[in-house]
Amino acid sequence: MSDLDRQTRLAALRTRIADLERRPALAETAAPGAMAGGFPLAGPGVVHEVFADERRNGGAVLGFALGQARGLLGGTRQAVVYLQMTADAQEMGLPYGSGLQFFGFDAADLVLIRPANIAELLWAAEEALGCGAVAAVVADVAGQPKILDFTASRRLSMRAQSGGASVFLLRYGRWRESSAAQLRWHLAPLLSSPTPFDARAPGASRWSARLEKGALGQSHGGEWILEWTENGFRAEQAARPGVDGTTGSTPLPGTLPDRLGDRLSQAG
Structure with missing residues (x-):
């Protein structure tokens, strides 16, 4: 094969990959209209990429995936x-069973596997997708391992579609790379919601969920303010910025009180 032919075929392959990445989630796998507390959900057999900017926000991406x-399940x-991976589990810790139970996820339904490296993790993910008792595979992947490329994600996508289980790849960082995942999410923490009994007390934890890639029913992109309660997701559509870049929220006053907290005066 001449260099010109090779370059032509590579260009055609890049074009095809770019076209695959722009396609929405398959109609037969993304259940149109499936909602949970105002949040659209995908059906089985879908590969999700769930990104957080920093590893310390791992709780948000794990909660979103679970x-x-x-x-x-059903x-x-x-x-x-x-x-x-074993090293990541030792550094970041494992899911807390009592905490999962509090949010309505039975810890007995979660199977923990700690592979030694990324190759073993991907092998275990493919094997789990072939099991009829598995509803979903959540793979927590730190860094940018070269082995997790478009080909690897395509293999996961094909196994997910054929086996009927979904995959949630938890990733960290602001970079994005070629992937065969049908849906890509970005999670970021927000201020907690207010409580009805004390406006100064922290309420339920919240985060923003933005659909960066793919489509779910009528949702092509979009951003939600999301909470995970014992009854499932509770969500509201995030305000869209106006033409001037603002969200239309009430601006801060020109002056602020001289106290730091309730009945605590500011030290001069």
Whole structure:
């Protein structure tokens, strides 16, 4: 094969990959109209990429993935497989069973697997997708391993579609790379919601969920303010910025009180 032919075929392949990335989630896998507390959910057999800018926000991406995976449990599919490399588990810790129970996710449904490296993690993910008892696979992947390329994500996508279980790839950083995932999410923490009994006390934890890639029903992109409660997701559509870049929220006053907190005066 001449260099010209090789370059032509490579250009054609890049074009095809770019076209695949622009396609929305498959109609037969993304269930149109499926909602949970105002938030659209995908059906089974879908690969999700769930990004947070920093690793310290890992709780948000894990909660988001498990909140969606919970809706896939049922019938013969009674397990969610959580994959995390041994070194990462020792550094970041493992999911807390009592905490999951508090939010309505039965810890008995979560199978923890701690592979030694990324190659073993991807192998375990593919094997789990072939099991009829698995509803979803959650793979926590730190860094940018070269082995997790477009080909690897395509293999996961094909196994997910054929096996009927979904995949949630938890990633960290602001970079994005070629992937065969049908949906890509970006999660970021927000201020907690207010409480009805004390406006100064922290309420339920919240985060923003933005759909960066793919489509769910009528949702092509979009951003939601999201909470995960014991009854599932509770969500509201985030305000869209105006033409001047503002969100239309009430601006801060020109002056602020001289006290730092309730009955605490500011030290001069």
